[in-house]
Amino acid sequence: MPEIITGLKLSEGIGFGSIFISKRTDIEASDREIDADQIEEEISAYKESIQEAHIQLRKLRENVGEHLDEDSAAIFDAHIMMLDDPGFNEHIINSINNFNNAEKAIRLAGEVYITKFESLDSEYMKARALDVKDICMRLVANVQGVQLTDLTHVDEPVVVVADELTPSASAQLDSKYIKGIITAAGGMTSHSAIIARSLNIPAISGVPDILSKVTHGEDIIIDGFEGDIVLSPTEVEMAAYSEKQKAQEEREEKLKDLIGKETKTLDGINIGLYANIKGPEDLNDVSSNDAEGIGLYRTEFLYMNRMNLPSEEEQFEAYKAVLSDMDDKPVIIRTLDIGGDKELSYLNLPKESNPFLGERSIRFLLKNEEIFKTQLRALIRASEHGNLKVMFPMVTTIDEFNRAKALLIEEKEKYEAEIGKELSEIAAGIMVETPSAAMISDQLAKHVDFFSIGSNDLIQYTMAADRLNEQVSDLYQTYHPSVLGLIKKVIDSGRNNNKWVGICGEMACDHKSIALLTGFGIDELSVSPKKILGIREYISEIKKTDMEQLSESVLSCDSAEDVLYLIEEHLNLT
Structure with a gap:
């Protein structure tokens, strides 16, 4: 009988193939100690391994850059930077001088960095521990003259199953033969997930005992839309999933008909449909999916x-x-938004007991003006090349916005004096992510040029429920009347002061939420580029007047469950 296992969805799609178990190459570093007369020889061996790693990583970067996007290729830029990091190299050289052989010195240095990354609260930074493991394994392998795991010889449709895939192994994935990836560990920010999404390979993680449940060569289906893994599927299941795959492909092809069309409701109301990006590497997706603008450029990834x-x-x-x-x-373009689940280890900031309520986002920038001014100056210089709007994150008071805006004006005037000409005015807005900002949005609207509601954080702070904490996930309620009331207030404040209001976060992508937001009068939605055409289609099928009636009704509900019931009943989803 087939067995169905459910994991964490990392990359959408459906894949069929036989199981290919990828076991991590075990490169054991020798523990032998060396004599004083061997130190130079070991240092030389280490330096040669670094040079060889440079060649290997540049080749990997070139191959990935040629076949994937710049985002995936940039993974190896970070690896190369670590090879050149003075602190990392000094740590290893000092260890060799203390009579450790090159292999052991590399391993010991790696353990220090890995421990540091794994101790951080951010899932993104924890995932960087795998980068360090990958780099150190490569260096030790180079010292030993050992070949690392090779997936390039795969020449038939397979689904790769592993505890975790290193960046180097991920870079070898070929969508012609690799039809799916399943890992025991790894999240949305893992390199295997990034590369899988770039290649449109379905991927699932979070199945701790997956290797004990599968057999090499066994037939398998992976459904990245639902997070389902079907082991030893029957012919009936194979046919059903084939139909699902075909239907999805036909739908994606049909959505292309919407390219070049306005995002407009059935009764003719325009809603801006913008894209969220991490940097220039996302521009191809923005263009191919016909985004009407960039609603959120997350500069923290720089x-x-x-x-x-x-x-x-x-x-x-x-x-x-x-x-x-x-x-x-x-x-x-949102100014640097760190803190909470995003950390910069090289700044050595003090550990906070509750980073989501600590010195994050605009609070950090206003206390670190030189970092802030450098970014503002870069933004001001870039403003000559397009239609720039600057957005400050996690503003909670009018004073915070005014101080940030004053620095923007100050740096702009300095630059204008340098170049001897006046630049166009730069619009400055805020992300509304806290109840305090929402509650005073009518006053804030007199100062800002626009609002963008950060729905993920607004829900988290309104419900006092950490969105990354599974223990309180039941309290992270998108449709709670308090959350919806705050969103409605912000939109009304914007309209009353002739300021447009957008929204980013998961609510901007969810059809039920979009129905409510349309009724509330939202001006713009900012979403992942690949979701744009599907949302454009959905908006074209609803009437704003109908959604206004729905939106009015939900505000009098007592609970999120009641709101959800009303939405589903109104949209005929029950």
Whole structure:
């Protein structure tokens, strides 16, 4: 009988094949100690392994950049940066000078960095521990002259099953033969997940005992839409999933007919449909899915996965690339948003007992003005190349916004004096992510140029339920009347002051939420580029007037369950 296992969805799609178990190559570092006269020889062996790793990683980067997107290729830029990191190299050289052989010195240094990353609260930074493991394994293998795991010889349809896939192994994936990936560990920010999404390979993780449940060569189906894994499927199941796959492909092809069309309700109301991006590497998806603008450029990714702060010039080039590519379409760039679940290890910031309520986002920037000014200056310089709007994250008071806006104006005036000309005014808005900002949105609207509601954090802070904590996941309620009331208040505050209001986060992608938001009068939705055409189709099938009636009704509900029931009844989903 077939067995169905459910895991965490990392990449959508359906794949068929036989199971290919990828066991991690065990590279054991020798523990032998060395004599004083061997130190130079071991240091030389280490330096040669670094040089060899440079060649290997550049080749991997070139191959990935040629076949995938720049986001996936950038994984190996971070690896190369670590090879060149003075602190990492110094740690290893010192260890060799203390009579450890090169292999052991690499392993000991790796353990220090791995422990540091794994102790962080951020899932993104925890995932970087695998980068360190990968780099250290490569260096030890180079010292030993050992070949690492090779997936390039796979020449038939398979679903790769592993405890975890290193970035190096992920870079070898070929969608011609790799039809799915299942790992015991790894989240949305793991490199295997990033590359799988780039290749449109379905991927599922979070199945701790998966290797004990599968047999090499066994038939398998992976459903990345639902997170289901079907072991030893019957002919009936194979046929059913084939039909599902075919239907999805036909739907995606049909959605392309919407390219070039406005996002408009049945009764003619326009809603802006913008894209969320991490950087220039996402521009192909933005273009191919016909985004009407950039609603959220998450600049923190410029600062993460590296060993130091990005320079003004590096930031300028990244912002310029996006603004230039978007022509005159709006590009909303959010200033550095760290803290909470996003950390920059190289800043060595003090540990906070509750980072989500700590010195994050705009609070950090206002206390670290030089970092803030560098970013603002890069943004101001880039503003000449497109339609820039600057957005400050997690503003809770009018004073925070005014201080941030004053710094933006100050840096703009300095730059204008330098170049001897006046630049166009730069719109400045805020992310509404806290109940405090929502509650004073009518006052804030007199100061800001626009609002963008960060629904994920607004729900979290309103419900006092950490969105990453499974113990309180039942309290993280998107449809709670208190959350909906705050969203309605922000939208009304914007309309009353002639300021447009957008929303990003999971609510902007969910059809039930979109129905409510349309009724509330939202001006813009910002979503993952690949979701744009599907949402455009959905909006074209609903009437704003109908949704207004629904939105009015839900505000008098007592619970999230009642709200959900009303939505489903109104949309004929019951």
